[in-house]
Structures are given as structure tokens and as C-alpha cells.
Amino acid sequence: MDVVNELIERSHRLGADPRNTNYAGGNASAKGSAPDPVTGEDVELMWVKGSGGDLGTLTEAGLAVLRLDRLRALTRVYPGVEREDEMVAAFDYCLHGKGGAAPSIDTAMHGLVEAAHVDHLHPDAGIAIATAADGEELTRRVFGDRVVWVPWRRPGFQLGLDIAAIARDNPRAVGCVLGGHGITAWGSTSAECESRSLEIIRTAEAYLAEHGRPDPFGPVVREPLPEAERHTRAAALFPVIRGLASSDARVVGHYTDTPEVLDFLARAEHPRLAALGTSCPDHFLRTKVAPLVLDLAPDAPVEAAVARLRELHDAYRADYTAYYERHAVPGSPPMRGADPAIVLVPGVGMFSFGKDKQTARVAGEFYVNAINVMRGAESVSSYAPIPESEKFRIEYWELEEAKLRRMPKPKPLATRVALVTGGGSGIGAATARRLAAEGACVVVADRDLAAAEKVAAEIGAKAAHPSDAAVAVAVDVTDEEQVVAAVRRAVLAFGGVDLVVNNAGLSLSRSLLETTLDDWDLQHDVMARGSFLVSRETARVMIEQGVGGDVVYVSSKNSVFAGPNNVAYGAAKADQAHQVRLLAAELGEHGIRVNGVNPDGVVRGSGIFSSGWGARRAAVYGVPEERLGEYYAQRTLLKREVLPEHVAAAVFALTGGDLTHTTGLHIPVDAGVAAAFLR
Known part of the structure; x- marks a missing residue:
């Protein structure tokens, strides 16, 4: 019509x-x-x-x-x-x-x-x-x-x-x-x-x-940090802030350092105005009645900023609880949580939080709206939002509560941030897709940035903003600086890291006598060294967040099974397999679980097999390369071919919430290879 x-x-x-x-x-x-x-x-x-x-x-x-x-x-x-x-x-x-x-x-x-x-x-x-x-x-x-x-x-x-x-x-x-x-x-x-x-x-x-007056927020008292320093400081503080904002329920984060945010935080009046809170119901329903504001200089030591944030968070929770108790009446919905949705750090920017990336991003956008509102009101008058009691009547309105009850049940990995190495193809791509389908925000990491971007774009195609679902990052896992940068990219994108899949790998099929030192070093650098570096840097973030996490190693049947002509690959995979045990023992006190998946014969879609490994393994076994997957299937107990999606399903099984008390475990995904049974 x-x-x-x-x-x-x-x-x-x-x-x-x-x-x-x-x-x-x-x-x-x-x-x-x-x-x-x-x-x-x-x-x-x-x-x-x-x-x-x-x-x-x-x-x-x-x-x-x-x-x-x-x-x-x-x-x-x-x-x-x-x-x-x-x-x-x-x-x-x-x-x-x-x-x-x-x-x-x-x-x-x-x-x-x-x-x-x-x-x-x-x-x-x-x-x-x-x-x-x-x-x-x-x-x-x-x-x-x-x-x-x-x-x-x-x-x-x-x-x-x-x-x-x-x-x-x-x-x-x-x-x-x-x-x-x-x-x-x-x-x-x-x-x-x-x-x-x-x-x-x-x-x-x-x-x-x-x-309007040109300076409604007053004079500049704290200049923003230069961009590089600002982002370094944001990456250092974000996991801590996200952990604090997750005290009642885990949240995803969004970082904003637009000019209007930095200008507001640079000026003298921002503490007074921030304390007044937002006014439009659409604003404060997403931002809460007021933000948490760090009251230290932008260049204060990170340790001092972290300590002060913890103090301010305790005070914020006490103040919010008092706000609820001041206005709640018999029949009011129960308090939904006392953590801030907006955290303002002068010189650095704004950190906003929500049940998913879109909610976190929109909360930040709404606070930018509120800054614009305050600027306009202060420029011609003075900002006077609606009374606190009215904000409570809307925030804890039974009609809003009913709207929340109509929301669909969260997916198993909602609010989780996953980083998948080797995510541009094969097992990594399938795992990235599965984790995203189960609600996780995904960082697709790969040496081949174009491949990673393709997977991230596919994941984000159904999202209002593709970057709400997935981002791509180029990383050579053998390079310490690149790993640090990739983890920092994940932190700035989503607030932290909760789930890591060490999948990056390669293989050269050669006998002992044909294996060169370069062959040996390359495979150990990518899989043993690379997994170590990624696990170390992401564990730092998880410990700072203080809400636990998961590390999953995609190892191999070859970590426990001695096959011909793959000494370097098998030894590197065995190294990964033992890293699982070592890190499970070390990180358990932080609530971080470390487990492994041992696939075998994953031919279709595999970057390793398409790069020459498949042809060499086919030659070893005397079968045409195009029938290698069938060959692997027939030597298994179940006579079934293993696909990347089967490995991704095992990763989800370990991280999706049902195995909360499992760590140090290796799950075979090989359709049944008796020689590789763990014992």
C-alpha cells in the first residue's frame, strides 16, 4: 500500500x-x-x-x-x-x-x-x-x-x-x-x-x-594523549575495566575516542555534567543514570589508574545500590546489576558495555548523543535533566521489564570474545564461523589478511555492522610483536579476550633424512613457539579481566601417534599437546581452562593439505591425492571422513558451557584411530 x-x-x-x-x-x-x-x-x-x-x-x-x-x-x-x-x-x-x-x-x-x-x-x-x-x-x-x-x-x-x-x-x-x-x-x-x-x-x-557559547564545557584542563599513546593506554586499561563491568554479568566492550568525546573529557565541567547523568529515556536506559569517571591525569601510571578504577567501581556499585533502594517500591523489578555501562577516562576516551557488541556500541553512541545534548543546553542555558526519581521509574518500569522478558534467550557464547589463529581457511575458518554462530565476537587472525577478511566479512554479513560480529587481523604467530599487536587489536575491538583457539599450523611431509634444520625450525616456530606466544599474551588479558577463559589447542593425532615421514610435524604437535597440560596446571587458579583437540585426516578445505602436504601424504600411502580423504576415512573405526566443521564442533563442546569443570583434556576428532587412543 x-x-x-x-x-x-x-x-x-x-x-x-x-x-x-x-x-x-x-x-x-x-x-x-x-x-x-x-x-x-x-x-x-x-x-x-x-x-x-x-x-x-x-x-x-x-x-x-x-x-x-x-x-x-x-x-x-x-x-x-x-x-x-x-x-x-x-x-x-x-x-x-x-x-x-x-x-x-x-x-x-x-x-x-x-x-x-x-x-x-x-x-x-x-x-x-x-x-x-x-x-x-x-x-x-x-x-x-x-x-x-x-x-x-x-x-x-x-x-x-x-x-x-x-x-x-x-x-x-x-x-x-x-x-x-x-x-x-x-x-x-x-x-x-x-x-x-x-x-x-x-x-x-x-x-x-x-x-550558543563556544566553550560550554569550560576551559581545557587535560589535553588528550596523542593517538598512539591513547590507544596503548586504552588497550592496557580495557581488560581491567571490562572485568569490573562484568562483576554481575559478563559484557562485551566498545571503545570510542571521537573528537567530541575527547573534547568533553578534556574540559573542566565534565565531572559535574557527567554526574548529572543523561535525560532522554532512550539514552539512560542504555547508559544507566550516570557513567563512572576516572579522576586521574591521562599520563598517570597505569598501575595507579587501575587501582583508582577499582576504588571508583566499588563506590559506583554502592551508589547505584543506594539509588535503587531510594526509589524501589513493593513490586519493583529486582535490581538488574550495579556495574556501569559507560566508563570515561580523560585523555583516553570512553568504554561502553553491553550484552553484545552492538549493544555496547549503541550505548557509546547514546552517550555521545548525551554529550551533544549537554553541550547544546549548556551553551544557551544550563543542563537540567529529568529528576533521578523519574529515571528510576523508567529504568525499572514494568513495561521495560516485560520488553526484556520478550528478548530471545542468549546464545551459549554470547558475551565471549574469541581469537582464532589460522582463521582464514580450513579448521580455523570453520571454527570462527561456529563460534560466531554460537554468539561469540570473533577475531579472525591469519598471516593471509585477505583470507581472514573474507571469513570475517562472511561472519559479519548478517550483522547491522559487520565489525560487531567479527574483525580480521594479520598476524605471523612466530613474531612476538605481531602477536602482541593482534591481541591489542582484539582488546580494542571488543574489550578483551575470553576464548583462544591455537590453530595456526603447517606441515612438511619428509623423512628424517630429508628433513632440514629449516624444516624443523619452521614447524616448531609456527606451532610450538606460535601457540606459546598467543597463549601467553592472551592469558595476560584473561588474568587482568578476572573472569576466567578458555584456551584450546588444535593439535593432532600425530601428537600421540608415530607415523612415517613427519618427524618435525609430529614433534611440534607433541610440544603443543604438552603445552595444554602445562598451562592447564598453571592457569587453573585464574579460572582459565586449557584443552586440546586432536584431529586427523582433515583434507577438505585444509590449507595444510592444499599446500603440498596432501600430495606428499598421498604419495606415502600410494593413493591419488583426490582420494586421500576417502583413504583416511577407511582406515578409521567409524569409516567416516573428518571435516573442518567436526573439529569446530569439538572446540564448541569444550567452550560452550557444558564442560565447565574440564581442563587438561585432549579430544580426538579422528573418526577412531586406535593407535592414537590416549592412555
Whole structure:
């Protein structure tokens, strides 16, 4: 239908520009008619973005569709503001047809306004006016009688009634500023509504630019560190901060050092403003009421910064618990956790956290929105967010709790950050894909960056932002500096490392007399030395995080089975196998489990076999190379060919949560080779 297409196109245009609204924030609606599926007669309907959707990526499936006559009839049974939450359940009785999204709390705002098209948005410039101490007077000054001020009211049925009355009683008005919250605009056509939304936003932006003070955050008191130093400091602090933020539940992290963040943290007023917290409900639902702010100089010793962060974290948890206890009433949902979602480190940047990378990234984006709001409000007035008690009413709103209950169950590896070496092909690629499919954020590490990028892009193809799911990094595991850099890349991407798969390897099939010293050194450098370096550097991160972890070695049947013409390979694999035992014994006190997988005969998709090893092994066994996989299968007890996905499944079995008390174990994935039985 044209009305639906117009609504989706308008939503995409508005949602594509971050100046207009934040991710998943705001909603848009359109009214029209369509045939009743039973009577065939036209009925008046409203299409509105449903709960939890995003304007920029909205589809028809993300719209709630309601009958206007039934929705507006709810005004006759409305029990009053003290019981307005009951009206959300009543929206279900107004739905039209099958399917569609769940109606959001803002449905009444759209349905009760008489205009055919309504936009409700969260632009930074609009919220700056909405959170100014003299917001009502500013609204008159900026917009005249074209935009009306609405005092703060929690989103809901009563706010819908209020805005409907304003639209009815102010015929010259094109929209309103919602105190502490955002803006709403309306129009008789989709184009008119969009034009009015943009008029409000651009007028607010122009006013702030023309009348705002140039230094609303005060003078610079702490210059940001240079970029290289900043990232080095961020990588050093991030695992510690992530561990602290995971005290109640493990989280994934996101690091932001954009100019607006660094400027805010460089200036004198940032401690005062940060303590006031955010105001727009969409903001503080993701950022919590206030961030944790480190109060040391950017160049303070790392050890001092870590010690102070631990002190501040304890204080933050105590303050948050007190906040909950001040405002909780009988029937309030239980406290969800007292850890910060935003941690600000002057000179370095912002660390944001969430249940996955997207949530962590979006939390950071919302705090950048809040910084922009504070800048605008302070430039023309003073920043005055909604009261703490109102923030609590929204944060621990039963309707928000119900939304959380509707969320799908987390995948087994959700919140885990995995680093897979040799991830560009074969077993490594299959393992990276499997861990990502089970919810992990994955760092695909390989000497061949193009191969790693291909795997990471494949993993990230279904994500809103590909880097939320996987990133690629080039690394030669024999090079200590490259390993350190790769681990630092993982830390800056996701906040740390929880799961390591030592898979990088190669093999040269030669007899003892044909094996050169270079052959020996190369295989030991890649597999024995490489695994050692990766395990050492990632163990540092896991210990700093303090939440345990997993290290998995992809060793080989050849680590315990003596086959012909592979002395260097077999010896290097035996070295890896014993590293598993040694590290399991050493790292257990930190909650880090170390296990191994012993594959055999993984021919298809294998980088090792395609690089010449397959041809040589086929020659040793006297079979055509293209039938080597079949040959390996027939010599097993199960007579089955082993594929990279089978090895990946074993890695997941070790790390997916069911073997929580297992460490120092080697799992054969060889379809049954009796000579390689562990004993």
C-alpha cells in the first residue's frame, strides 16, 4: 500500500541521519484505510513503528497495525495516569490482522493525534532545548507559536492525550518539544510531516549554532594523549575495566575516542555534567543514570589508574545500590546489576558495555548523543535533566521489564570474545564461523589478511555492522610483536579476550633424512613457539579481566601417534599437546581452562593439505591425492571422513558451557584411530 511504503521511506530518511534521531530511538506513523479481512469494508488503520525497532532499517514486519476506532475508544475506559500502564495491554485488542510488531509505549501519542502522519524523534539539538533549565522559554524564543512546550511526562497514554490536546488547541503548531525527552511533529501528508520534523530539528540546530557559547564545557584542563599513546593506554586499561563491568554479568566492550568525546573529557565541567547523568529515556536506559569517571591525569601510571578504577567501581556499585533502594517500591523489578555501562577516562576516551557488541556500541553512541545534548543546553542555558526519581521509574518500569522478558534467550557464547589463529581457511575458518554462530565476537587472525577478511566479512554479513560480529587481523604467530599487536587489536575491538583457539599450523611431509634444520625450525616456530606466544599474551588479558577463559589447542593425532615421514610435524604437535597440560596446571587458579583437540585426516578445505602436504601424504600411502580423504576415512573405526566443521564442533563442546569443570583434556576428532587412543 502507498501509505505503508511512504511511511517506511520517510522512516529510512529520518533514521539515516544521526542528527535526527538515535539508533532504535523515536517512531513514525501513518493513518489510512484498508479492507477488513472479514467484512471486506474499509476500516481506518494506523501503521506505527513497533516496540524495539529502528527507523533507519524499518521494514513492514516492524510495524504495528491498529484499528483507529478501537484505539481512540480506549479514551473512554482510560482509568487515569496512576493506572496508565494498563493501557499498553489494551493495545493488543486494537490490532488489525495477523502478525506485525508489538505496539510500543508511544502508540497512544501517534493514534490520538488527529493528523494523518506523526513523527516522534530524539534529535540532539531538540533534546538540548528540552533539557535546558529554561526549556519552556527557549522553545518560545526559538520557534514562536509553531512549536509548543510539553512539560516532562513519562511516555504513555497520558502523554498521548496531552499531545493530542496541544495539536487540537494550537492550529498553527507543527509540533512540540517534550521536556527532557525529544520532539514530536505532525502533518496531513507524509511529506509535510517529514518537512516539519526537519524544520524543528534544523531550527534548533541553527539557534544553538548562532546563540550558543563556544566553550560550554569550560576551559581545557587535560589535553588528550596523542593517538598512539591513547590507544596503548586504552588497550592496557580495557581488560581491567571490562572485568569490573562484568562483576554481575559478563559484557562485551566498545571503545570510542571521537573528537567530541575527547573534547568533553578534556574540559573542566565534565565531572559535574557527567554526574548529572543523561535525560532522554532512550539514552539512560542504555547508559544507566550516570557513567563512572576516572579522576586521574591521562599520563598517570597505569598501575595507579587501575587501582583508582577499582576504588571508583566499588563506590559506583554502592551508589547505584543506594539509588535503587531510594526509589524501589513493593513490586519493583529486582535490581538488574550495579556495574556501569559507560566508563570515561580523560585523555583516553570512553568504554561502553553491553550484552553484545552492538549493544555496547549503541550505548557509546547514546552517550555521545548525551554529550551533544549537554553541550547544546549548556551553551544557551544550563543542563537540567529529568529528576533521578523519574529515571528510576523508567529504568525499572514494568513495561521495560516485560520488553526484556520478550528478548530471545542468549546464545551459549554470547558475551565471549574469541581469537582464532589460522582463521582464514580450513579448521580455523570453520571454527570462527561456529563460534560466531554460537554468539561469540570473533577475531579472525591469519598471516593471509585477505583470507581472514573474507571469513570475517562472511561472519559479519548478517550483522547491522559487520565489525560487531567479527574483525580480521594479520598476524605471523612466530613474531612476538605481531602477536602482541593482534591481541591489542582484539582488546580494542571488543574489550578483551575470553576464548583462544591455537590453530595456526603447517606441515612438511619428509623423512628424517630429508628433513632440514629449516624444516624443523619452521614447524616448531609456527606451532610450538606460535601457540606459546598467543597463549601467553592472551592469558595476560584473561588474568587482568578476572573472569576466567578458555584456551584450546588444535593439535593432532600425530601428537600421540608415530607415523612415517613427519618427524618435525609430529614433534611440534607433541610440544603443543604438552603445552595444554602445562598451562592447564598453571592457569587453573585464574579460572582459565586449557584443552586440546586432536584431529586427523582433515583434507577438505585444509590449507595444510592444499599446500603440498596432501600430495606428499598421498604419495606415502600410494593413493591419488583426490582420494586421500576417502583413504583416511577407511582406515578409521567409524569409516567416516573428518571435516573442518567436526573439529569446530569439538572446540564448541569444550567452550560452550557444558564442560565447565574440564581442563587438561585432549579430544580426538579422528573418526577412531586406535593407535592414537590416549592412555
